[in-house]
Amino acid sequence: MDKTYQPEQIESRWYQRWENDQRFAPSGQGEPYAIMIPPPNVTGSLHMGHAFQDTIMDTLTRWRRMQGRNTLWQVGTDHAGIATQMLVERKVAAEEGKSRHDLGRDAFIDKVWEWKNESGGQITRQLRRMGASVDWSRERFTMDDGFYKAVQEVFVRLYDEGLIYRGKRLVNWDPTLNTAISDLEVENRDQQGQFWHFRYPLANGVKTDAGLDYLVVATTRPETLLGDSAVAVNPEDERYASLVGKFVELPLVGRRIPIVADEHADMEKGSGCVKITPAHDFNDYEVGKRAGLPLINVFTKNAHILEAAEAFDLQGRPLADIDTQLPSTYAGMDRFAARKAVVADMEAAGLLEKTETVNNTLPYGDRSGDVIEPLLTDQWFVAVETLAKPAIEAVENGDIQFVPKNYENMYFSWMRDLQDWCISRQLWWGHRIPAWYDAEGNVYVARTAEEARAKYSLAADLELSQDEDVLDTWFSSGLWTFGTLGWPEQTPELATFHPTSVLVTGFDIIFFWVARMIMLTLKFTGQVPFKQVYVHGLVRDGQGQKMSKSKGNVLDPIDLIDGIDLEALVEKRTGNMMQPQKAKAIEKATRGEFPEGIEAHGTDALRYTFLSQATTGRDIKFDMGRLDGYRNFCNKLWNASRYVLMNAEGEDCGVDGGKVELSLADRWIISRLQQTEVQVTKAMEEFRFDHASQALYDFIWNEYCDWYLELSKPVLWDDSASAEAKRGTRRTLVRVLEAILRLAHPMMPYISEEIWQRVAPLAGTLSAEGDSIMNQPWPVADESKIDESATRDIEWLKGVIIAVRNIRAEMNIAPGKPLDVMLTKGEAADQQRLEANRLFLAKLAKLSSINWLDNPAEAPLSATQLVGEMEVLVPMADLIDKDAELARLTKEIDKQDKLIQGIERKLSNEGFVAKAPAAVVEKERSKLAEFQAARRLLVEQQEKISAL
């Protein structure tokens, strides 16, 4: 073995072996355990969020597999409609100077598939680097044939049940992407905007109670004036009561529009009058519904002004009797240009009363970054109400549990106020909607055109054309848990692995994905999709900032694994930026934070860092310091193993039946191992990966390495130890290490496998050539091996050794200088422990002698420490710096005084003595005695030194 741990050599080798040996596939034995990977975008690349999530899923999967469960971790990728289409559009534009429309639908889709085949491997390669033990043989894609079948089935069945409908509705429209998007894809951003107050002249000479011949309405969107179909006042508003039913003359347009009463108008705001544009505002749409107003659309799909408006009734039927003329000056104008023009024209007409600056919130498309426009379009919707009810109940009754639980509230509050889901997208990349139209526009929903003809008894020669739209990506990913298992076929996999065990996901897609999976899965399988949802937070940078390209603070998990030099990192962060002006600052910050670039840390260290930071339900600030720390931890484990192998390979490790004697240290470490096994297992069950990793870290470093390995040296290296004792220690060294490796394997798959291959044969656990730690049993604690008395003895031993080390440090005695030490006071047990552990004490505390002093009064001048009741004495005749030592003692005495006072205060409180449990009071009393003893010793010492 190399002297230092070098992860890169180990990792690729082992992953390949595991994959070739097909160790990731379900065993077919034992209770099923299934996790569905949240499918990453097929053309995406691995970011820190994926790496974190994959680590958690892999840890769970490997752990359950070792526990003997029939484990499936289902892998796959998502076609990600909008994201992928945009990416390919941009690529085609850059490389060929063509738009998708230049290419045409079929050619463009071919391009997307080409790109998918070319780049779709990146994310899966990176998943392999993370060590993910997914079953590659079952890899799925949300656009593969089987999935298309599931999507069609669901769509047709929902339609036939009346749960999918088509209609002209106001939807969130992205004028850049030219598609509808869902509420969830809209990002609200606060901004400073203008607020214009316009005068709308009253028609037919009507005047307000105040004698004015106009009403004042205010708007942040003057261009929508062109589509106004009413002015609303509050029905309670006495100022305008007489005007309800009268008309105003819409400025610039000249259309007469009514004044209606509607509660939407807020009497407190502005003049109390509000313009109503049902085709361009969601609130106004509702007002329009209540008041029976026409919907007047003035925008093209690109949000340019139409030559003539389009008027519809609430069912979306064209209205013929509405004046749809618009002033020709605006025709073809972009909405923002039109806004300026309308304001200017209103001002010129003397109808602009005033302008204010206000803070308002604008909707932006999360993909395009463009301002979203409420627009009247024909879309497909899922009526969610009947689907939501059982989905709510499943969480209420505990069939699905969120971890942590408080996310259930978030889920409920959303599910209880659900809007119908707009599932059509005006894109090309995605599942095409299985609906056909005849020339009259009648719609026929079926899996194929042929089926449609049969189903609706259509003439064979009736020309049918398929709907141009595709489905929202989340419609197909909503079928993920059962679609991947072969549904609508009733496959054995579906019977075995569904419902799945746990979904590991970020809180940000609870609405997008989790809620919809629950609804659709319950509807079509009658089962919940998963029994638990483990919700994790966002991975942020070390300062708690969201990682983003524009901030230049993105860390690539692969760079943390392999390392990256500074220049490459700077290039990566500043190259190809949307806002190149930020490059300088980012470069400076990067050079400041990573002056040497980033070292290689290996996958295991990265995984361990994620796990150690995986506190439930909160964001994690990725800590480079921890990453270094866990890389060092890997090195520690590596070197401890080197030590074990050096002392065990080629030696009799007591696994072949020879007589074996266990030392105190052997019994102690075996006992501690059992307790660690309990702790780690419990933590895993509770999804407390931070606790699991911490418990293992402590055990490996602070107990196995710091104490047990040191305690093994006297046995192995001292000629006086018996062959049985040496065998016992070798066996314990090897077997405890072997168990440690199994405990570590779900968290650190690579290093544990690499070392295990060398250690297992010595421990007698390797059953066959080519065996893997992956398939070994998870360690189960044996209670009978928990040895309290060994633990007490070792604590005593450690106490004495630490006392001597303390004295050395305080007295400035060279660490290597052999000392003569005496023990005194204390009990008979202390004396026995001394006799039993003389060898260990001498070796670990570097003593030339250690003896029991029967009569404490005979003690020479010594530096002292207490271990329980017993005193450890290091005779110091000529080594003491009198003043320094007196100062130290005074400080120590003060410290003890404070502790003593604190306890005395408690004990003199009658309430405490009367009401606190007896055990608590007793504990305080014994602490008091302990502190007082320590104080007495210090005072004695002080007296002795003063007397010098």
Add this chain to the structure above:
RNA sequence: AGGACCAUAGCUCAGUUGGUUAGAGCGCCACCUUGACAUGGUGGAGGUCGGCGGUUCGAAUCCGCCUGGUCCUACCA
């Protein structure tokens, strides 16, 4: 506006039903290349547990209010 979560050492975080001398890692200081490991060893410094009030014999822990931060939902004509 409503709600959720968070605030513990210089930094990143543990602290499970109230009782610990409040812990870990990194960083810092001192000493040490001892035959697994300097990606190491030994010892150490460092915290009025955001603030105020309450409940209790006892509060980092429970309750209320306040401050600061993160996020979600809604609204903003």
